[in-house]
Amino acid sequence: MSAVWSYFTVKDEKNKAECNQCKVSVLRGGCGRNLNTTNLIKHLQKHHVKQYEEFKQTTSAKKKSVPQQQQQTLREAIEKREKLAPESNKAKLITEKVTEFIVLDDQPLSVVENVGFRRLMECLEPRYIMPSRYYISDTAVPRESIAAAMEMMLNTWKIDKSKVHVVLRDNATNVIKAMNCLGVPSLGCFAHTLQLIVNEGLLSQRSVSDTVAIGRKIVGHFKHSPLAYSHLEDIQLELNMQPKRLQQDGLLEKIITVLAPFEELTKEVSSSSAFASDVIPSVSVLKRILTQQNEADEGIKTMKSTLLEAVNRRFRDVESTPLYSVATLLDPRYKDRYFTNAECSRHAKDALLVQARKMEEVLGRTVSDASQAAEGTSSELAAPEPAKISRVEATSKSRLGNMFKEILEESTVESVPQSTTTNACIEIHTYLIEPTIQRSDNALLYWKVNKLRFPCLAATATKFLSAPSTSVESERLFSSASIIIDERRNSLSAEKAEMLIFLKKNLPTMFK
Structure with missing residues (x-):
C-alpha cells in the first residue's frame, strides 16, 4: 500500500480522496478498479511541501528494505539451458526416482520411451536427459535390486561392509556395477572366465566350428532315433569292433588335447578347497601351454592363438590385483614363483608388507617377541633350512601338472629388501626364501603348523585365503x-x- 494514504482519506465518492491537511477533495487518477495515486502525490508536492518530503523519505526507505531482483547473468542463462551430465548428483537422483516409479507402480520399462512421459519430464526438468530402456533394465534396476538385496543380507547377518574381504560374483556387467555401488571389493568367477575363453577358441577356427556343428547333427540324429543307434551298434559288432563314439577325422582329438588343460584346471579350481591364490599360477601355466608350438597343432593353430589372446585379455590385470597377488604370495605352494611380471611381483610384495604390518599392529607383537617364539618352536614345526631340503615331487601324468612343476623349477627366489627390522618384514623375508610345499599339500594346514613362526603372515593368510576362486x-x-x-x-x-x-x-x- 502506498505511503501517500497517510495524508488522504477516501470518502463516499470512491474516485475522490480528501486531504487530511486542507480538507480538499482530490480526484484520483484512472477509472473503475484501475484508480491510482498520481494526483494525490502531485497535490502534496504542490500544496504541502513538508508532507511531500516525508512521503518521499518513507517511500525510499521501503524500497531499500525490499531486496532487488538481480538480473540473470549470461552464464546463468546458459547453464539453465545446458543438459545435466548423467553422472551429476541431480541426474542420478532423477534416474533413481524414475526407476522406483517403474518398480513400485509395475510400469513397463518402455515407459521411458513414451512420448507423454518424456514430455512430462521435459516440463519438470528440461535439462534432464532421459536414459534408454536398456540402461534402466541393465544398469538402474539391477543396481537397485542386487545392491539392496546384498546390503539387506549383510545387515541381517550383522556384517559390517568394512569387514567384507571380497565378494565372489559372475562376470555380468550389472552384478559388477551393483558391487561397485554397494562399495565392496569383488572378483569374478575363475571357472566362468575359463568357459568364456574356451568358447572364443572353439568359434574362432572355421573348420572347428563346422566340425562341431556337423558332429552335433550326427549325434543328434542317433540320440533321437533309438533304431538308428541300434543299427550303428550292430554294424560295429559285425565288424568285430567295440561300440565307440563317433569321430570326425582327427581334428576333434586335437581339440580335446588342447582343451584338456582347461578341463583339468576347471575341475581343480571348482573344488571346495580351491583358493583365489590358484588363479595367478593357473593363468601362468595356461599361457605357457598355449605358447608352445608343435606339429600336432596343424589345423587348430588359429584356435590356439585365439585361446592365448583370450587368456591374455581376460586376465591382463590379474597379477596387479592385490586380492589375487597377495593371496598367491601367502599360498605356500606358490609364493612368488609363478608371477610372469617382475614388477607385479614387487608390487605384490609391497602390498603384502602393508597387510602384514596392519596385522602386526593388531597382534601387538614386537621383533623380540617373534624371535623368542621362533626359537621356542619345536623342531617338528619349524621348516628345515632351505639348503637341507630334499624336494621329492611326484611326476605328474597330466600336462597341466608337469607345467606347474616346470615353471617352479625355473623360478628364482628374490629376497625382500629389509629396509626395516619390523616383525612383518622379517617374517616375509624368511617365509619367501624357504622352498614351496608340494602342490598337493594343504596350504591351510601349513599355516596352522607355522603360525608361531609367522604370526603376522598366518593371520593375514587366514584373511586372504578365505576367498574361493569360483562360485x-x-x-x-x-x-x-x-x-x-x-x-x-x-x-x-x-x-x-x-x-x-x-x-x-x-x-x-x-x-x-
Missing part, C-alpha cells in the same frame, strides 16, 4: 535347495528352508 560351491548350494524344497515339504516356510540349507552346508564342518 561353483554357491551354485551347488542352490542344487541343495532344490532337494530340500520338494513336494513332500511344499508348505515349508522361507525362514525354515534357509535354516535347513545353512545347517546342511555348515554342520559338516563341525564334524571335522
Whole structure:
C-alpha cells in the first residue's frame, strides 16, 4: 500500500480522496478498479511541501528494505539451458526416482520411451536427459535390486561392509556395477572366465566350428532315433569292433588335447578347497601351454592363438590385483614363483608388507617377541633350512601338472629388501626364501603348523585365503535347495528352508 494514504482519506465518492491537511477533495487518477495515486502525490508536492518530503523519505526507505531482483547473468542463462551430465548428483537422483516409479507402480520399462512421459519430464526438468530402456533394465534396476538385496543380507547377518574381504560374483556387467555401488571389493568367477575363453577358441577356427556343428547333427540324429543307434551298434559288432563314439577325422582329438588343460584346471579350481591364490599360477601355466608350438597343432593353430589372446585379455590385470597377488604370495605352494611380471611381483610384495604390518599392529607383537617364539618352536614345526631340503615331487601324468612343476623349477627366489627390522618384514623375508610345499599339500594346514613362526603372515593368510576362486560351491548350494524344497515339504516356510540349507552346508564342518 502506498505511503501517500497517510495524508488522504477516501470518502463516499470512491474516485475522490480528501486531504487530511486542507480538507480538499482530490480526484484520483484512472477509472473503475484501475484508480491510482498520481494526483494525490502531485497535490502534496504542490500544496504541502513538508508532507511531500516525508512521503518521499518513507517511500525510499521501503524500497531499500525490499531486496532487488538481480538480473540473470549470461552464464546463468546458459547453464539453465545446458543438459545435466548423467553422472551429476541431480541426474542420478532423477534416474533413481524414475526407476522406483517403474518398480513400485509395475510400469513397463518402455515407459521411458513414451512420448507423454518424456514430455512430462521435459516440463519438470528440461535439462534432464532421459536414459534408454536398456540402461534402466541393465544398469538402474539391477543396481537397485542386487545392491539392496546384498546390503539387506549383510545387515541381517550383522556384517559390517568394512569387514567384507571380497565378494565372489559372475562376470555380468550389472552384478559388477551393483558391487561397485554397494562399495565392496569383488572378483569374478575363475571357472566362468575359463568357459568364456574356451568358447572364443572353439568359434574362432572355421573348420572347428563346422566340425562341431556337423558332429552335433550326427549325434543328434542317433540320440533321437533309438533304431538308428541300434543299427550303428550292430554294424560295429559285425565288424568285430567295440561300440565307440563317433569321430570326425582327427581334428576333434586335437581339440580335446588342447582343451584338456582347461578341463583339468576347471575341475581343480571348482573344488571346495580351491583358493583365489590358484588363479595367478593357473593363468601362468595356461599361457605357457598355449605358447608352445608343435606339429600336432596343424589345423587348430588359429584356435590356439585365439585361446592365448583370450587368456591374455581376460586376465591382463590379474597379477596387479592385490586380492589375487597377495593371496598367491601367502599360498605356500606358490609364493612368488609363478608371477610372469617382475614388477607385479614387487608390487605384490609391497602390498603384502602393508597387510602384514596392519596385522602386526593388531597382534601387538614386537621383533623380540617373534624371535623368542621362533626359537621356542619345536623342531617338528619349524621348516628345515632351505639348503637341507630334499624336494621329492611326484611326476605328474597330466600336462597341466608337469607345467606347474616346470615353471617352479625355473623360478628364482628374490629376497625382500629389509629396509626395516619390523616383525612383518622379517617374517616375509624368511617365509619367501624357504622352498614351496608340494602342490598337493594343504596350504591351510601349513599355516596352522607355522603360525608361531609367522604370526603376522598366518593371520593375514587366514584373511586372504578365505576367498574361493569360483562360485561353483554357491551354485551347488542352490542344487541343495532344490532337494530340500520338494513336494513332500511344499508348505515349508522361507525362514525354515534357509535354516535347513545353512545347517546342511555348515554342520559338516563341525564334524571335522
